[in-house]
Amino acid sequence: MGEGNGSEELLAVSYTLDLPFRYAAGPFLSRFYRELKEKGRLVANTCPQCGRLLFPPMIVCGRCHVRATEEFVELSATGTVLDYTVVLQPIQDPTTGKMREERYPHATILLDDGVSFTHRLKETDLAKLRAGMRVEGVFRDQGERQGHMTDILYFRTVED
Amino acid sequence: MANRVAIVGVGQTHHTAHRPDVNQVELMNEAVRAALRDADLSIKDVDAFLMGNMELFEGSYLVDMWAVDGIGSYMKPGAKITSGGTTGASLAIAAFEYAASGLFDIVLAVGFEKQEEGNTQAGIVAGSDPLWGRWIFTSSLGIFARTALEYMRRTGAREEHAAMLRVKADRCACRNPYAHLKLNLTMEDVLNSRMLVYPLRFLDMCPVSNGACALIVASEAVARRISDKPVWVADWVTVHDLEGSLMGAMPDVRTHEIAAAELYKRNQITDVRRDIDVAEIYEPSSWGELEWYELYHFCERGEAWKLAEKGTTDMEGEFPVNPSGGVVSTNPIGATAMIRIAEAALQVRGDAGTHQVTREVRTALATGWGGSDWTTMVLLKKSL
Numbered sequence: 001m002g003e004g005n006g007s008e009e010l011l012a013v014s015y016t017l018d019l020p021f022r023y024a025a026g027p028f029l030s031r032f033y034r035e036l037k038e039k040g041r042l043v044a045n046t047c048p049q050c051g052r053l054l055f056p057p058m059i060v061c062g063r064c065h066v067r068a069t070e071e072f073v074e075l076s077a078t079g080t081v082l083d084y085t086v087v088l089q090p091i092q093d094p095t096t097g098k099m100r101e102e103r104y105p106h107a108t109i110l111l112d113d114g115v116s117f118t119h120r121l122k123e124t125d126l127a128k129l130r131a132g133m134r135v136e137g138v139f140r141d142q143g144e145r146q147g148h149m150t151d152i153l154y155f156r157t158v159e160d
Numbered sequence: 161m162a163n164r165v166a167i168v169g170v171g172q173t174h175h176t177a178h179r180p181d182v183n184q185v186e187l188m189n190e191a192v193r194a195a196l197r198d199a200d201l202s203i204k205d206v207d208a209f210l211m212g213n214m215e216l217f218e219g220s221y222l223v224d225m226w227a228v229d230g231i232g233s234y235m236k237p238g239a240k241i242t243s244g245g246t247t248g249a250s251l252a253i254a255a256f257e258y259a260a261s262g263l264f265d266i267v268l269a270v271g272f273e274k275q276e277e278g279n280t281q282a283g284i285v286a287g288s289d290p291l292w293g294r295w296i297f298t299s300s301l302g303i304f305a306r307t308a309l310e311y312m313r314r315t316g317a318r319e320e321h322a323a324m325l326r327v328k329a330d331r332c333a334c335r336n337p338y339a340h341l342k343l344n345l346t347m348e349d350v351l352n353s354r355m356l357v358y359p360l361r362f363l364d365m366c367p368v369s370n371g372a373c374a375l376i377v378a379s380e381a382v383a384r385r386i387s388d389k390p391v392w393v394a395d396w397v398t399v400h401d402l403e404g405s406l407m408g409a410m411p412d413v414r415t416h417e418i419a420a421a422e423l424y425k426r427n428q429i430t431d432v433r434r435d436i437d438v439a440e441i442y443e444p445s446s447w448g449e450l451e452w453y454e455l456y457h458f459c460e461r462g463e464a465w466k467l468a469e470k471g472t473t474d475m476e477g478e479f480p481v482n483p484s485g486g487v488v489s490t491n492p493i494g495a496t497a498m499i500r501i502a503e504a505a506l507q508v509r510g511d512a513g514t515h516q517v518t519r520e521v522r523t524a525l526a527t528g529w530g531g532s533d534w535t536t537m538v539l540l541k542k543s544l
Contacts, residue, residue: 085305115212
Protein backbone atom coordinates (compact mmCIF):
# COMPACT_ATOMS: atom_id res chain seq x y z
CA MET A 1 0.00 0.00 0.00
CA GLY A 2 1.81 3.12 1.16
CA GLU A 3 5.45 3.48 0.52
CA GLY A 4 6.24 5.99 3.30
CA ASN A 5 8.23 5.32 6.43
CA GLY A 6 5.67 3.96 8.89
CA SER A 7 7.65 4.94 11.98
CA GLU A 8 7.26 8.71 11.55
CA GLU A 9 4.28 10.71 12.74
CA LEU A 10 2.07 11.78 9.80
CA LEU A 11 0.31 15.14 9.94
CA ALA A 12 -3.26 15.84 8.87
CA VAL A 13 -5.06 19.18 9.14
CA SER A 14 -8.80 19.33 9.88
CA TYR A 15 -10.78 22.41 8.90
CA THR A 16 -14.37 23.53 8.24
CA LEU A 17 -15.38 25.69 5.30
CA ASP A 18 -18.31 28.01 6.01
CA LEU A 19 -18.83 30.12 2.92
CA PRO A 20 -21.79 32.33 1.92
CA PHE A 21 -23.25 31.96 -1.57
CA ARG A 22 -25.88 33.73 -3.63
CA TYR A 23 -27.80 32.33 -6.61
CA ALA A 24 -29.99 34.43 -8.92
CA ALA A 25 -33.27 32.83 -9.95
CA GLY A 26 -33.63 34.80 -13.19
CA PRO A 27 -36.94 36.25 -14.45
CA PHE A 28 -38.73 33.00 -15.27
CA LEU A 29 -38.12 31.16 -12.01
CA SER A 30 -38.73 34.40 -10.08
CA ARG A 31 -42.17 34.55 -11.69
CA PHE A 32 -42.81 30.92 -10.71
CA TYR A 33 -42.05 31.57 -7.05
CA ARG A 34 -43.98 34.88 -7.05
CA GLU A 35 -47.09 33.05 -8.33
CA LEU A 36 -46.56 30.37 -5.69
CA LYS A 37 -46.17 32.86 -2.86
CA GLU A 38 -48.84 35.39 -3.84
CA LYS A 39 -51.48 33.21 -5.50
CA GLY A 40 -50.70 29.73 -4.19
CA ARG A 41 -50.50 28.22 -7.65
CA LEU A 42 -48.04 26.41 -9.92
CA VAL A 43 -47.22 27.86 -13.33
CA ALA A 44 -45.08 26.95 -16.32
CA ASN A 45 -44.10 28.50 -19.65
CA THR A 46 -43.74 26.66 -22.94
CA CYS A 47 -41.31 25.93 -25.73
CA PRO A 48 -42.63 27.47 -28.99
CA GLN A 49 -40.97 24.73 -31.05
CA CYS A 50 -41.79 21.41 -29.34
CA GLY A 51 -44.69 22.80 -27.32
CA ARG A 52 -43.69 21.15 -24.06
CA LEU A 53 -44.24 22.88 -20.73
CA LEU A 54 -41.02 24.06 -19.12
CA PHE A 55 -41.11 23.14 -15.46
CA PRO A 56 -39.26 24.82 -13.84
CA PRO A 57 -39.98 27.79 -16.10
CA MET A 58 -36.87 28.76 -18.04
CA ILE A 59 -35.71 31.16 -20.72
CA VAL A 60 -34.64 28.36 -23.05
CA CYS A 61 -35.84 24.87 -23.96
CA GLY A 62 -33.00 22.46 -23.20
CA ARG A 63 -34.05 20.08 -25.94
CA CYS A 64 -34.75 22.51 -28.80
CA HIS A 65 -32.41 25.28 -27.67
CA VAL A 66 -34.87 28.02 -28.66
CA ARG A 67 -36.07 30.94 -26.56
CA ALA A 68 -39.14 30.03 -24.56
CA THR A 69 -42.43 31.96 -24.44
CA GLU A 70 -43.08 34.49 -21.69
CA GLU A 71 -46.73 33.49 -21.32
CA PHE A 72 -47.40 31.39 -18.26
CA VAL A 73 -50.14 28.81 -17.80
CA GLU A 74 -51.53 27.63 -14.46
CA LEU A 75 -50.99 23.95 -13.69
CA SER A 76 -53.28 21.66 -11.79
CA ALA A 77 -51.86 20.74 -8.37
CA THR A 78 -53.21 17.20 -8.69
CA GLY A 79 -51.24 14.36 -10.15
CA THR A 80 -49.97 10.80 -10.00
CA VAL A 81 -47.07 9.24 -8.11
CA LEU A 82 -44.59 7.86 -10.65
CA ASP A 83 -42.06 6.53 -8.17
CA TYR A 84 -41.46 7.02 -4.46
CA THR A 85 -39.34 6.02 -1.54
CA VAL A 86 -38.89 6.73 2.14
CA VAL A 87 -35.62 8.08 3.52
CA LEU A 88 -34.89 6.13 6.70
CA GLN A 89 -31.44 7.38 7.67
CA PRO A 90 -30.46 10.95 8.45
CA ILE A 91 -29.12 12.64 5.33
CA GLN A 92 -27.52 16.00 4.86
CA ASP A 93 -29.76 18.92 3.91
CA PRO A 94 -27.90 20.58 1.06
CA THR A 95 -29.44 23.97 1.81
CA THR A 96 -28.05 24.10 5.35
CA GLY A 97 -25.33 21.46 5.61
CA LYS A 98 -27.16 20.10 8.69
CA MET A 99 -28.58 16.61 8.94
CA ARG A 100 -32.28 16.24 8.12
CA GLU A 101 -34.68 14.56 10.49
CA GLU A 102 -35.10 10.86 9.85
CA ARG A 103 -37.79 9.21 7.82
CA TYR A 104 -39.46 11.25 5.15
CA PRO A 105 -41.23 9.97 2.06
CA HIS A 106 -40.62 11.64 -1.25
CA ALA A 107 -41.82 10.91 -4.74
CA THR A 108 -41.71 11.86 -8.36
CA ILE A 109 -45.10 13.40 -9.00
CA LEU A 110 -46.49 13.64 -12.50
CA LEU A 111 -48.88 16.58 -12.49
CA ASP A 112 -52.00 16.22 -14.59
CA ASP A 113 -50.59 18.73 -17.08
CA GLY A 114 -47.77 16.30 -17.90
CA VAL A 115 -44.79 17.75 -16.03
CA SER A 116 -43.09 16.14 -13.07
CA PHE A 117 -40.97 17.06 -10.08
CA THR A 118 -39.81 15.67 -6.76
CA HIS A 119 -41.80 16.55 -3.65
CA ARG A 120 -42.77 15.21 -0.25
CA LEU A 121 -45.70 12.90 0.46
CA LYS A 122 -47.90 13.19 3.54
CA GLU A 123 -48.24 9.42 3.83
CA THR A 124 -45.22 7.96 5.66
CA ASP A 125 -46.34 4.31 5.66
CA LEU A 126 -44.60 2.46 2.83
CA ALA A 127 -47.35 -0.14 2.75
CA LYS A 128 -49.85 2.55 1.78
CA LEU A 129 -47.73 3.98 -1.03
CA ARG A 130 -47.84 2.74 -4.59
CA ALA A 131 -46.85 3.96 -8.04
CA GLY A 132 -49.90 5.30 -9.82
CA MET A 133 -51.66 6.60 -6.72
CA ARG A 134 -53.49 9.92 -7.04
CA VAL A 135 -52.26 12.85 -4.97
CA GLU A 136 -52.90 16.57 -4.58
CA GLY A 137 -50.67 19.36 -3.35
CA VAL A 138 -51.45 20.99 0.01
CA PHE A 139 -50.36 24.62 0.06
CA ARG A 140 -49.47 26.74 3.06
CA ASP A 141 -51.92 29.54 3.81
CA GLN A 142 -51.55 33.00 2.32
CA GLY A 143 -49.17 34.96 4.53
CA GLU A 144 -47.22 31.87 5.50
CA ARG A 145 -45.90 31.31 1.99
CA GLN A 146 -42.38 32.56 1.37
CA GLY A 147 -41.77 31.89 -2.31
CA HIS A 148 -40.08 28.54 -1.76
CA MET A 149 -40.88 24.97 -2.79
CA THR A 150 -41.91 24.25 0.80
CA ASP A 151 -44.89 26.59 0.27
CA ILE A 152 -46.39 23.27 -0.81
CA LEU A 153 -46.34 21.30 2.46
CA TYR A 154 -46.64 17.92 0.77
CA PHE A 155 -48.83 15.92 -1.57
CA ARG A 156 -51.65 14.03 0.12
CA THR A 157 -53.41 10.92 -1.09
CA VAL A 158 -56.65 11.43 -2.98
CA GLU A 159 -59.10 8.55 -2.56
CA ASP A 160 -60.25 7.22 -5.94
CA MET B 161 -12.75 8.52 -36.70
CA ALA B 162 -9.36 10.20 -37.08
CA ASN B 163 -6.18 8.25 -36.24
CA ARG B 164 -6.65 4.94 -34.48
CA VAL B 165 -5.39 4.78 -30.91
CA ALA B 166 -4.50 2.13 -28.36
CA ILE B 167 -4.10 1.86 -24.60
CA VAL B 168 -0.45 0.96 -24.01
CA GLY B 169 -0.25 1.28 -20.23
CA VAL B 170 -2.54 1.07 -17.20
CA GLY B 171 -1.79 1.70 -13.54
CA GLN B 172 -3.76 2.01 -10.35
CA THR B 173 -3.20 2.32 -6.64
CA HIS B 174 -4.54 -0.10 -4.09
CA HIS B 175 -7.92 1.42 -3.25
CA THR B 176 -8.72 1.80 0.40
CA ALA B 177 -10.58 3.83 3.03
CA HIS B 178 -7.47 5.38 4.57
CA ARG B 179 -4.30 6.71 2.99
CA PRO B 180 -2.78 9.02 5.62
CA ASP B 181 0.67 8.09 4.28
CA VAL B 182 0.36 10.10 1.04
CA ASN B 183 -1.14 13.44 0.04
CA GLN B 184 -3.35 13.85 -3.02
CA VAL B 185 -0.50 14.60 -5.41
CA GLU B 186 1.51 11.63 -4.14
CA LEU B 187 -1.54 9.41 -4.60
CA MET B 188 -1.78 10.46 -8.26
CA ASN B 189 1.94 9.86 -8.62
CA GLU B 190 1.59 6.23 -7.53
CA ALA B 191 -0.85 5.52 -10.38
CA VAL B 192 1.21 7.47 -12.92
CA ARG B 193 4.38 5.56 -12.05
CA ALA B 194 2.51 2.26 -12.20
CA ALA B 195 1.20 3.11 -15.69
CA LEU B 196 4.65 4.15 -16.92
CA ARG B 197 6.12 0.90 -15.59
CA ASP B 198 3.34 -1.07 -17.25
CA ALA B 199 4.00 0.69 -20.58
CA ASP B 200 7.79 0.55 -20.12
CA LEU B 201 7.94 4.28 -20.83
CA SER B 202 9.63 7.26 -19.21
CA ILE B 203 7.80 10.47 -18.29
CA LYS B 204 9.90 12.11 -21.05
CA ASP B 205 8.03 10.02 -23.61
CA VAL B 206 4.65 11.54 -22.70
CA ASP B 207 3.51 14.43 -24.90
CA ALA B 208 0.34 15.59 -23.12
CA PHE B 209 -1.51 15.09 -19.85
CA LEU B 210 -5.11 15.01 -18.63
CA MET B 211 -6.02 14.87 -14.96
CA GLY B 212 -9.20 15.14 -12.94
CA ASN B 213 -11.17 14.55 -9.79
CA MET B 214 -14.27 16.06 -8.17
CA GLU B 215 -12.64 19.09 -6.61
CA LEU B 216 -15.57 19.96 -4.38
CA PHE B 217 -15.40 16.53 -2.76
CA GLU B 218 -12.01 17.40 -1.28
CA GLY B 219 -12.86 21.09 -0.98
CA SER B 220 -9.82 22.00 -3.05
CA TYR B 221 -9.41 24.03 -6.21
CA LEU B 222 -7.03 24.19 -9.17
CA VAL B 223 -5.90 20.65 -8.47
CA ASP B 224 -4.39 20.58 -11.96
CA MET B 225 -1.91 23.17 -10.77
CA TRP B 226 -0.84 21.15 -7.72
CA ALA B 227 -0.80 17.97 -9.79
CA VAL B 228 2.05 19.02 -12.08
CA ASP B 229 4.68 17.55 -9.72
CA GLY B 230 2.94 14.24 -9.25
CA ILE B 231 1.73 13.53 -12.77
CA GLY B 232 4.84 14.78 -14.58
CA SER B 233 3.23 17.47 -16.74
CA TYR B 234 6.01 19.98 -15.99
CA MET B 235 6.37 22.28 -19.02
CA LYS B 236 3.95 20.17 -21.07
CA PRO B 237 0.38 20.70 -22.31
CA GLY B 238 -2.78 19.29 -20.80
CA ALA B 239 -5.97 20.05 -18.91
CA LYS B 240 -8.20 19.09 -16.01
CA ILE B 241 -11.61 17.46 -16.53
CA THR B 242 -14.34 17.22 -13.90
CA SER B 243 -17.60 15.60 -14.99
CA GLY B 244 -19.00 13.85 -11.93
CA GLY B 245 -19.14 10.08 -12.00
CA THR B 246 -17.93 10.04 -15.58
CA THR B 247 -14.75 12.00 -14.75
CA GLY B 248 -12.41 9.03 -15.21
CA ALA B 249 -14.05 8.05 -18.49
CA SER B 250 -14.12 11.65 -19.73
CA LEU B 251 -10.38 11.81 -19.05
CA ALA B 252 -9.75 8.58 -20.95
CA ILE B 253 -11.94 9.69 -23.85
CA ALA B 254 -10.15 13.04 -24.00
CA ALA B 255 -6.85 11.14 -24.09
CA PHE B 256 -8.18 9.04 -26.99
CA GLU B 257 -9.17 12.24 -28.77
CA TYR B 258 -5.84 13.96 -28.11
CA ALA B 259 -3.99 10.95 -29.54
CA ALA B 260 -6.47 10.50 -32.41
CA SER B 261 -6.06 14.16 -33.40
CA GLY B 262 -2.53 13.51 -34.61
CA LEU B 263 -1.21 16.36 -32.46
CA PHE B 264 0.17 14.08 -29.72
CA ASP B 265 1.68 10.59 -29.96
CA ILE B 266 1.57 9.59 -26.30
CA VAL B 267 -1.00 10.92 -23.83
CA LEU B 268 -1.32 10.18 -20.13
CA ALA B 269 -4.64 10.50 -18.24
CA VAL B 270 -4.97 10.20 -14.47
CA GLY B 271 -8.06 10.39 -12.28
CA PHE B 272 -8.16 10.25 -8.50
CA GLU B 273 -10.25 10.84 -5.41
CA LYS B 274 -9.25 11.00 -1.79
CA GLN B 275 -12.73 10.85 -0.36
CA GLU B 276 -11.70 10.51 3.26
CA GLU B 277 -10.37 14.06 3.14
CA GLY B 278 -13.59 15.80 2.22
CA ASN B 279 -17.34 15.75 2.13
CA THR B 280 -18.63 13.84 -0.87
CA GLN B 281 -22.26 14.19 0.16
CA ALA B 282 -21.97 17.98 0.22
CA GLY B 283 -20.33 17.89 -3.19
CA ILE B 284 -23.04 15.74 -4.71
CA VAL B 285 -26.00 17.63 -3.28
CA ALA B 286 -24.48 20.86 -4.56
CA GLY B 287 -25.03 19.36 -8.01
CA SER B 288 -28.76 19.96 -7.70
CA ASP B 289 -30.40 23.27 -8.69
CA PRO B 290 -30.36 25.54 -5.60
CA LEU B 291 -33.84 26.90 -6.19
CA TRP B 292 -35.62 23.85 -7.54
CA GLY B 293 -34.24 20.49 -6.50
CA ARG B 294 -31.82 21.07 -3.68
CA TRP B 295 -34.35 21.36 -0.83
CA ILE B 296 -35.56 17.76 -1.39
CA PHE B 297 -32.51 16.22 -3.06
CA THR B 298 -31.35 12.98 -1.47
CA SER B 299 -28.22 12.49 -3.52
CA SER B 300 -27.75 9.20 -5.37
CA LEU B 301 -29.63 7.27 -2.72
CA GLY B 302 -33.03 8.77 -3.45
CA ILE B 303 -32.64 8.33 -7.19
CA PHE B 304 -31.61 4.68 -6.99
CA ALA B 305 -34.25 3.85 -4.40
CA ARG B 306 -37.02 5.26 -6.56
CA THR B 307 -35.85 3.52 -9.71
CA ALA B 308 -35.32 0.26 -7.80
CA LEU B 309 -38.87 0.29 -6.46
CA GLU B 310 -40.22 1.03 -9.90
CA TYR B 311 -38.06 -1.75 -11.35
CA MET B 312 -39.38 -4.30 -8.83
CA ARG B 313 -42.94 -3.28 -9.58
CA ARG B 314 -42.47 -3.53 -13.34
CA THR B 315 -40.48 -6.77 -13.54
CA GLY B 316 -41.25 -8.78 -10.44
CA ALA B 317 -37.59 -8.67 -9.37
CA ARG B 318 -37.01 -9.01 -5.62
CA GLU B 319 -34.46 -7.68 -3.16
CA GLU B 320 -32.66 -11.04 -3.44
CA HIS B 321 -31.74 -10.36 -7.07
CA ALA B 322 -29.81 -7.20 -6.26
CA ALA B 323 -28.23 -9.07 -3.34
CA MET B 324 -27.07 -11.83 -5.71
CA LEU B 325 -25.21 -9.27 -7.78
CA ARG B 326 -23.73 -7.72 -4.64
CA VAL B 327 -22.40 -11.13 -3.55
CA LYS B 328 -21.06 -11.71 -7.08
CA ALA B 329 -19.24 -8.35 -6.96
CA ASP B 330 -17.70 -9.25 -3.63
CA ARG B 331 -16.52 -12.65 -4.86
CA CYS B 332 -14.75 -10.85 -7.71
CA ALA B 333 -13.33 -8.10 -5.47
CA CYS B 334 -11.85 -10.74 -3.17
CA ARG B 335 -9.77 -11.91 -6.16
CA ASN B 336 -8.70 -8.41 -7.22
CA PRO B 337 -5.60 -7.20 -5.35
CA TYR B 338 -6.51 -3.54 -5.97
CA ALA B 339 -10.19 -3.67 -4.83
CA HIS B 340 -11.26 -1.79 -1.71
CA LEU B 341 -14.03 -3.81 -0.02
CA LYS B 342 -13.32 -7.55 0.25
CA LEU B 343 -15.96 -8.80 2.66
CA ASN B 344 -16.64 -12.49 1.89
CA LEU B 345 -20.33 -11.62 1.82
CA THR B 346 -23.24 -14.02 2.03
CA MET B 347 -26.78 -13.31 0.83
CA GLU B 348 -27.80 -12.97 4.48
CA ASP B 349 -25.11 -10.34 5.08
CA VAL B 350 -26.47 -8.21 2.24
CA LEU B 351 -30.16 -8.69 3.03
CA ASN B 352 -29.62 -7.96 6.73
CA SER B 353 -27.49 -4.87 6.22
CA ARG B 354 -28.94 -1.57 7.39
CA MET B 355 -31.77 -0.09 5.28
CA LEU B 356 -30.86 3.40 4.04
CA VAL B 357 -33.61 4.46 1.65
CA TYR B 358 -36.05 1.68 0.87
CA PRO B 359 -35.11 -0.72 -0.79
CA LEU B 360 -31.44 0.32 -0.78
CA ARG B 361 -29.36 -1.23 1.94
CA PHE B 362 -25.97 -0.22 3.20
CA LEU B 363 -24.20 -2.99 1.31
CA ASP B 364 -26.04 -2.17 -1.92
CA MET B 365 -24.18 1.11 -2.23
CA CYS B 366 -20.65 1.93 -3.36
CA PRO B 367 -18.05 2.68 -0.69
CA VAL B 368 -16.07 5.81 0.07
CA SER B 369 -12.64 5.05 -1.37
CA ASN B 370 -9.28 6.69 -1.86
CA GLY B 371 -7.37 5.83 -4.99
CA ALA B 372 -6.05 6.80 -8.40
CA CYS B 373 -5.94 5.26 -11.86
CA ALA B 374 -3.85 6.20 -14.90
CA LEU B 375 -3.94 5.24 -18.57
CA ILE B 376 -1.35 5.79 -21.28
CA VAL B 377 -2.74 6.13 -24.79
CA ALA B 378 -0.73 6.11 -28.03
CA SER B 379 -1.46 6.75 -31.67
CA GLU B 380 -1.52 3.64 -33.88
CA ALA B 381 1.98 3.88 -35.36
CA VAL B 382 3.58 4.56 -31.99
CA ALA B 383 1.53 1.90 -30.24
CA ARG B 384 2.66 -0.72 -32.74
CA ARG B 385 6.28 0.31 -32.19
CA ILE B 386 6.37 0.51 -28.39
CA SER B 387 3.83 -2.03 -27.18
CA ASP B 388 3.71 -5.83 -27.28
CA LYS B 389 0.05 -5.85 -26.30
CA PRO B 390 -1.70 -2.68 -27.40
CA VAL B 391 -5.41 -2.64 -26.55
CA TRP B 392 -7.19 -0.99 -29.45
CA VAL B 393 -9.83 1.59 -28.74
CA ALA B 394 -12.43 0.61 -31.30
CA ASP B 395 -14.99 3.29 -30.47
CA TRP B 396 -16.48 5.49 -27.75
CA VAL B 397 -19.74 7.40 -27.13
CA THR B 398 -20.75 10.12 -24.66
CA VAL B 399 -24.39 11.20 -24.14
CA HIS B 400 -25.73 13.90 -21.78
CA ASP B 401 -29.31 14.45 -20.64
CA LEU B 402 -30.79 17.52 -18.94
CA GLU B 403 -30.06 18.11 -15.24
CA GLY B 404 -31.88 15.49 -13.21
CA SER B 405 -33.94 17.49 -10.76
CA LEU B 406 -35.11 19.63 -13.68
CA MET B 407 -36.15 16.53 -15.60
CA GLY B 408 -38.38 15.46 -12.73
CA ALA B 409 -39.10 11.84 -13.47
CA MET B 410 -36.19 9.48 -14.00
CA PRO B 411 -37.56 5.97 -14.21
CA ASP B 412 -34.84 4.99 -16.67
CA VAL B 413 -31.42 6.27 -17.61
CA ARG B 414 -32.28 7.14 -21.20
CA THR B 415 -28.69 8.07 -21.97
CA HIS B 416 -27.61 4.44 -21.44
CA GLU B 417 -30.01 3.27 -24.11
CA ILE B 418 -29.14 6.04 -26.52
CA ALA B 419 -25.38 5.53 -26.07
CA ALA B 420 -25.69 1.75 -26.38
CA ALA B 421 -27.79 1.99 -29.55
CA GLU B 422 -25.22 4.30 -31.14
CA LEU B 423 -22.19 2.21 -30.13
CA TYR B 424 -23.71 -1.12 -31.14
CA LYS B 425 -24.93 0.20 -34.48
CA ARG B 426 -21.58 1.70 -35.40
CA ASN B 427 -19.77 -1.52 -34.50
CA GLN B 428 -22.20 -4.10 -35.92
CA ILE B 429 -23.00 -5.48 -32.47
CA THR B 430 -26.36 -7.22 -32.77
CA ASP B 431 -26.13 -9.76 -29.93
CA VAL B 432 -24.27 -8.15 -27.04
CA ARG B 433 -23.47 -11.32 -25.09
CA ARG B 434 -22.12 -12.97 -28.25
CA ASP B 435 -20.29 -9.99 -29.76
CA ILE B 436 -18.73 -8.68 -26.54
CA ASP B 437 -16.74 -10.95 -24.24
CA VAL B 438 -16.64 -9.03 -20.96
CA ALA B 439 -18.06 -5.79 -19.58
CA GLU B 440 -16.88 -3.47 -16.84
CA ILE B 441 -19.90 -1.30 -16.07
CA TYR B 442 -20.22 1.64 -13.71
CA GLU B 443 -22.80 0.43 -11.17
CA PRO B 444 -23.02 2.81 -8.21
CA SER B 445 -25.38 0.34 -6.54
CA SER B 446 -26.21 -3.33 -7.00
CA TRP B 447 -29.68 -2.18 -8.04
CA GLY B 448 -28.12 -0.04 -10.75
CA GLU B 449 -26.27 -3.08 -12.09
CA LEU B 450 -29.49 -5.08 -12.23
CA GLU B 451 -31.56 -2.38 -13.91
CA TRP B 452 -28.88 -1.29 -16.34
CA TYR B 453 -28.23 -4.76 -17.81
CA GLU B 454 -31.46 -4.12 -19.66
CA LEU B 455 -30.62 -0.61 -20.83
CA TYR B 456 -27.28 -1.88 -22.20
CA HIS B 457 -29.19 -4.73 -23.93
CA PHE B 458 -27.34 -7.49 -22.07
CA CYS B 459 -30.81 -9.13 -21.98
CA GLU B 460 -34.42 -8.46 -22.88
CA ARG B 461 -36.47 -5.89 -20.97
CA GLY B 462 -37.62 -7.14 -17.58
CA GLU B 463 -35.23 -10.10 -17.54
CA ALA B 464 -32.06 -8.86 -15.80
CA TRP B 465 -33.01 -10.70 -12.62
CA LYS B 466 -32.85 -13.94 -14.60
CA LEU B 467 -29.19 -13.24 -15.40
CA ALA B 468 -28.59 -12.75 -11.68
CA GLU B 469 -30.32 -16.05 -10.85
CA LYS B 470 -28.43 -18.00 -13.50
CA GLY B 471 -25.03 -16.50 -12.69
CA THR B 472 -24.70 -15.47 -16.34
CA THR B 473 -22.54 -12.47 -15.41
CA ASP B 474 -20.27 -14.23 -12.89
CA MET B 475 -16.54 -14.26 -13.52
CA GLU B 476 -16.84 -17.82 -14.87
CA GLY B 477 -20.22 -17.12 -16.49
CA GLU B 478 -21.25 -16.87 -20.12
CA PHE B 479 -20.97 -13.05 -20.08
CA PRO B 480 -18.82 -11.80 -17.18
CA VAL B 481 -19.69 -8.35 -15.85
CA ASN B 482 -17.31 -6.53 -13.50
CA PRO B 483 -14.73 -9.22 -12.75
CA SER B 484 -12.88 -6.44 -10.92
CA GLY B 485 -15.63 -6.31 -8.28
CA GLY B 486 -17.05 -3.12 -9.75
CA VAL B 487 -18.00 0.18 -8.19
CA VAL B 488 -19.88 -1.32 -5.21
CA SER B 489 -16.50 -2.68 -4.13
CA THR B 490 -14.27 0.23 -5.09
CA ASN B 491 -15.20 3.87 -5.65
CA PRO B 492 -12.51 6.56 -5.73
CA ILE B 493 -14.93 8.68 -7.76
CA GLY B 494 -12.64 10.65 -10.10
CA ALA B 495 -10.85 7.39 -10.93
CA THR B 496 -13.86 5.04 -10.89
CA ALA B 497 -14.94 5.31 -14.53
CA MET B 498 -11.29 5.06 -15.66
CA ILE B 499 -10.84 1.89 -13.60
CA ARG B 500 -13.63 0.35 -15.71
CA ILE B 501 -11.59 1.05 -18.87
CA ALA B 502 -8.28 -0.02 -17.28
CA GLU B 503 -9.77 -3.28 -16.02
CA ALA B 504 -11.41 -3.94 -19.39
CA ALA B 505 -8.01 -3.35 -21.05
CA LEU B 506 -6.32 -5.82 -18.67
CA GLN B 507 -8.98 -8.41 -19.55
CA VAL B 508 -8.30 -7.89 -23.28
CA ARG B 509 -4.55 -8.30 -22.66
CA GLY B 510 -5.12 -11.39 -20.52
CA ASP B 511 -3.24 -9.62 -17.72
CA ALA B 512 -5.98 -9.42 -15.07
CA GLY B 513 -4.25 -12.18 -13.10
CA THR B 514 -6.39 -13.71 -10.37
CA HIS B 515 -9.54 -12.05 -11.69
CA GLN B 516 -8.99 -12.83 -15.39
CA VAL B 517 -12.23 -14.22 -16.76
CA THR B 518 -12.35 -17.74 -18.12
CA ARG B 519 -13.96 -16.71 -21.40
CA GLU B 520 -11.47 -15.68 -24.09
CA VAL B 521 -11.55 -11.90 -24.42
CA ARG B 522 -11.28 -10.25 -27.82
CA THR B 523 -13.75 -7.42 -27.23
CA ALA B 524 -14.54 -5.60 -23.97
CA LEU B 525 -17.04 -2.91 -23.03
CA ALA B 526 -16.48 -0.25 -20.35
CA THR B 527 -19.21 2.17 -19.27
CA GLY B 528 -19.43 5.27 -17.12
CA TRP B 529 -22.32 7.07 -15.51
CA GLY B 530 -22.58 10.39 -13.75
CA GLY B 531 -25.17 12.67 -12.27
CA SER B 532 -27.43 13.10 -13.64
CA ASP B 533 -27.66 10.87 -16.60
CA TRP B 534 -24.42 11.26 -18.43
CA THR B 535 -23.33 8.01 -20.07
CA THR B 536 -19.98 7.03 -21.51
CA MET B 537 -19.29 3.80 -23.37
CA VAL B 538 -15.90 2.59 -24.60
CA LEU B 539 -15.31 -0.45 -26.81
CA LEU B 540 -11.88 -2.12 -26.64
CA LYS B 541 -10.47 -4.82 -28.93
CA LYS B 542 -7.50 -7.15 -29.01
CA SER B 543 -7.02 -6.64 -32.74
CA LEU B 544 -8.34 -4.14 -35.24
